[in-house]
Amino acid sequence: xxxxxxxxxxxxxxxxxxxxxxxxxxxxxxxxxxxxxxxxxxxxxxxxxxxxxxxxxxxxxxxxxxxxxxxxxxxxxxxxxxxxxxxxxxxxxxxxxxxxxxxxxxxxxxxxxxxxxxxxxxxxxxxxxxxxxxxxxxxxxxxxxxxxxxxxxxxxxxxxxxxxxxxxxxxxxxxxxxxxxxxxxxxxxxxxxxxxxxxxxxxxxxxxxxxxxxxxxxxxxxxxxxxxxxxxxxxxxxxxxxxxxxxxxxxxxxxxxxxxxxxxxxxxxxxxxxxxxxxxxxxxxxxxxxxxxxxxxxxxxxxxxxxxxxxxxxxxxxxxxxxxxxxxxxxxxxxxxxxxxxxxxxxxxxxxxxxxxxxxxxxxxxxxxxxxxxxxxxxxxxxxxxxxxxxxxxxxxxxxxxxxxxxxxxxxxxxxxxxxxxxxxxxxxxxxxxxxx
Numbered sequence: 059x060x061x062x063x064x065x066x067x068x069x070x071x072x073x074x075x076x077x078x079x080x081x082x083x084x085x086x087x088x089x090x091x092x093x094x095x096x097x098x099x100x101x102x103x104x105x106x107x108x109x110x111x112x113x114x115x116x117x118x119x120x121x122x123x124x125x126x127x128x129x130x131x132x133x134x135x136x137x138x139x140x141x142x143x144x145x146x147x148x149x150x151x152x153x154x155x156x157x158x159x160x161x162x163x164x165x166x167x168x169x170x171x172x173x174x175x176x177x178x179x180x181x182x183x184x185x186x187x188x189x190x191x192x193x194x195x196x197x198x199x200x201x202x203x204x205x206x207x208x209x210x211x212x213x214x215x216x217x218x219x220x221x222x223x224x225x226x227x228x229x230x231x232x233x234x235x236x237x238x239x240x241x242x243x244x245x246x247x248x249x250x251x252x253x254x255x256x257x258x259x260x261x262x263x264x265x266x267x268x269x270x271x272x273x274x275x276x277x278x279x280x281x282x283x284x285x286x287x288x289x290x291x292x293x294x295x296x297x298x299x300x301x302x303x304x305x306x307x308x309x310x311x312x313x314x315x316x317x318x319x320x321x322x323x324x325x326x327x328x329x330x331x332x333x334x335x336x337x338x339x340x341x342x343x344x345x346x347x348x349x350x351x352x353x354x355x356x357x358x359x360x361x362x363x364x365x366x367x368x369x370x371x372x373x374x375x376x377x378x379x380x381x382x383x384x385x386x387x388x389x390x391x392x393x394x395x396x397x398x399x400x401x402x403x404x405x406x407x408x409x410x411x412x413x414x415x416x417x418x419x420x421x422x423x424x425x426x427x428x429x430x431x432x433x434x435x436x437x438x439x440x441x442x443x444x445x446x447x448x449x450x451x452x453x454x455x456x457x458x459x460x461x462x463x464x465x466x467x468x469x470x471x472x473x474x475x476x477x478x479x480x481x482x483x484x485x486x487x488x489x490x491x492x493x494x495x
Contacts, residue, residue, distance in 0.1 A: 107201045107202065108200075108201070110181065110182060110200055113182055113183075114183075116156070116157050116183070117181075117182050117183035119156040119157060120152060120153065120156045120157065120182075120183045120197060121182055121183065121197070121199055122156070123152045123155050123156040124148075124152045124156075124197050124199070124205040124213075125199075125205065125215070127139055127143070127148065127151075127152070127205075127213045128205075128213050128214065128215065129212055129213060129214075130142060130143055130148075130207075130212050130213040131143075131212040132144065132207055132208065132209045132210075132211075132212045133147075135147065137150055137151050137163070138151070139151070142212065143207045143212070143213060144207055145165060145194040145195050145196060145206050145207045146162075146163060146164055146165035146168060146194070146195050147163070147207075148205075148206070148207045148213060149161055149165075149168060149185065149195045149196070149197060150162070150163055150168075152197060152205075157239075157243075158243050158244065158245065159234070159239055159242045159243050160242050160243070160244065160262070160360060160361045161242065162356075162362060162363065163353075163355060163356045163357070163360075164355065165187065165192070165193040165194055165195040166192075166193045167362075167363070167365060167367065168185060168187075168195050168232075169185075169187045169193055169195070169229075169230075169232065170363065170365040170366065170367075171185075171232060171234060171238055171363055171365075172185060172232030172233050172234045172235065172238065173232065173233055173235060174230060174231070174232065175230070175231035175232060175233050176231070177218065177228070177231065179231075180198045180231045181198070181200075181233070182198060182199055182200040183197065183198065184197075184198040184231050184232065184233045185197065185198070185231065185232045185233070185234075186198050186204050186206075186218070186228065186230075186231050186232075187228075187229050187230055187231070187232065188206075188224060188227040188228055188229060189227055189229045190227045193229075194206065194207075194227075198231065199215065202217050202218045202219040202220075203215055203216065203217050203218070204216065204218065206224075237346060238363070240346070241344070241345075241346040241347070241348040241361070241363070242348070242361055242363070244259050244262055244361065246344075247259040247344055247350070250315065250344070250345075251315070252315045252316035253289040253290050253316075254285050254286055254289045254290060254316045254342055255315050255316055255342060255344050255345075255350070256289065257285045257288050257289035258281075258285045258289075258342045258344070258350040258359075259344075259350060259361075261273075261281060261284075261285070261350075261352070261359045262350070262358070262359050262360065262361070263358050263359065264276065264281075264352070264358060264359045265357065265358055266352050266353060266354050266356070266357050266358055266359070268354070271397075271398040271472075272398075276352055277352055277354075278298065278325070278339050278340050278341065278351055278352045278353070278354075279296060279297055279298040279301060279340060280296065280352070281351065281352035281359060282294060282298075282301055282318060282340050282342065283295070283296055283301070283475070285342065286378055287394060287397075290378070290379070290382045291382050291383045291386075292378050292381045292382050292383070293381075293383075293390065293394060293459045293460075293461075293463055293465070293475055294378065294381075294463075294475060295463070295474075295475045295476065295477055295481075296471070296474050296475060298320070298337050298338060298339065298340050299336060299337055299338075300477055300480055300481065301318070301320075301340065301376070302320050302336070302337045302340075302373070302374065302376065303477065303479075303480040304376065304378065304381070304461070304463075304477065304480075305318070305376035305377055305378040305380075305381060306376065306377040306378075306379075306380065307374065307375070307376060308374075308375040308376065308377050309375075310372075310375065313343055313375055314343070314345075315343055315344055315345040316342065316343065316377070316379065317342075317343045317375050317376065317377050318340055318341070318342055318343070318375065318376045318377070318378065319340065319341050319342075319343055319349055319364075319368075319372070319375055320337040320339070320340050320372075320373045320374050320375070320376065321337065321338070321339040321340070321341075321368060321371040321372055321373055322336055322337050322338060322339075322371055322373045323338065323371050324338065324339045324367070324368065324371035325338075325339045325351075325353055325354050325355050336373065337373050337374075339351070339371070341362070343375075344361065347363060347364045348361055348362065348363055348364065349361070349362055349364060349368075350362075381460075381461045383441065383459070383460060387441050387442060388415035388416060388442075389411055389412070389415045389416065389441065389442035389457060390441060390442070390457070390459050390460075390465070391415070392411045392414050392415040393407075393411045393415075393457050393459070393465040393473070394459075394465065396410075396411075396467075396473045397465075397472075397473050397474065397475075398471075398472045398473060398474065399467075399472050399473050400469075400472040402467040402473065403467065404424060404449075404454050404455055404456075404466070404467050404468065405420075405421075405422060405423060405424040405427060405453075405454075405455050406422070406467070407455075407457075407465075407466075407467035407473060408420060408424075408427065408444055408455040408456070408457060408467075409421070409422060409427070411457060412444075412494065416442075416494075418494055420444075420494065423452075424446065424452055424453035424454060424455045425452065425453050427444060427446075427453075427455055427492065428446050428453055428455075428489075428490075428492060430492075430494070431444065431492025431493055431494045432492060432493050432494070432495070433490060433491070433492065434490070434491040434492060434493050435491075436488075436490075436491070439458050439491055440458070440493070441458060441459060441460045442457065442458065443457075443458040443491045443492065443493050444456070444457060444458070444491060444492050444493075444494070445457070445458050445464050445478070445488070445490075445491050446488075446489040446490055446491065446492065447483075447484060447487040447488055447489055448487045448489055449487070453489065454466070454487075456476065456484075458491065459475070462477055462478045462479055463475055463476070463477055463478070464476050464477075464478060464484070
């Protein structure tokens, strides 16, 4: 045996080297034990390599913005380069920073956009999607590679052709249509024909704060109230369910920009006190199947595509165009300038507004205000009349703004809008109205 080994040692060394080379080339241990290693995917990388020619400047901007973020760490729910990204936050950030297009926050909602693109037809800048425990998104860069975010590597460039995990969980590519790119871009609405849409787009990126009553942060119903007051001189209640009771009811087939959409069981969570309401979310229709709304999910005011999620939650449509005061009534304008102010007592608010807007000094007490004016029947109410209600210990006074609405100062809510019919307290405790000459 030893003589045979001596005679054939060079041949043995040759075949041993061949065997080691094959083992190192194919790495069978990785195929057996690691689901995330690189290996040829079906079809091979050659199927995805092509000449794209000169890229569109927007595409170049998308790729440059994405690649500049390589190495940014992973953060669950993240969408800021200073803190980190998840995959959908990364896609949203890159598209907005490079093109102004406002992609949805959730990867599944991003997947609802665009036209289907086969793997072999993917073009740089297209969106790619994957589904494991949840839907993940990425940006295709060309030749089988794409940018995405993983929990281990943060923002990284990986390969559809060679990476087993991503190729195995690939569910398709999408390319935004021209109409979608326009619908998701704020510039589309800055010169819109409807004043509420023009006003609404100025609120984009304002943080969502439930119960927020300032332009530093607010919720969906404040957004609606403020937009219509500022754009159209329309004074709506503060609460979504009260807003739903007003205006003209519109059939879905007659929907047009500036109409207000209402939803039930949408954009909330189990701790949302509105979760059992008939409506709990609202937004302004902007046209093209898009709306502008203050979104809890997005964490800000955003343009959103009305996908199946919103369709399933849809409750109704209201149009408020005919509720505009159409003029600058001094009482209403002065009163509205104090919305949410907590600086007034109930009669003190009415007294202050009358003195500032009309130069009329009313008594300090609501009972004395009631006794000093001329009675007005409910059917003859005019804007600026003072309404009175029976409170626990005294009369309560409010200012009539038209359309069955009143501006009222309370200790709990500050100055706010109330509806005479749909607000249970006001409808049950209405005493009458007074007019002052």
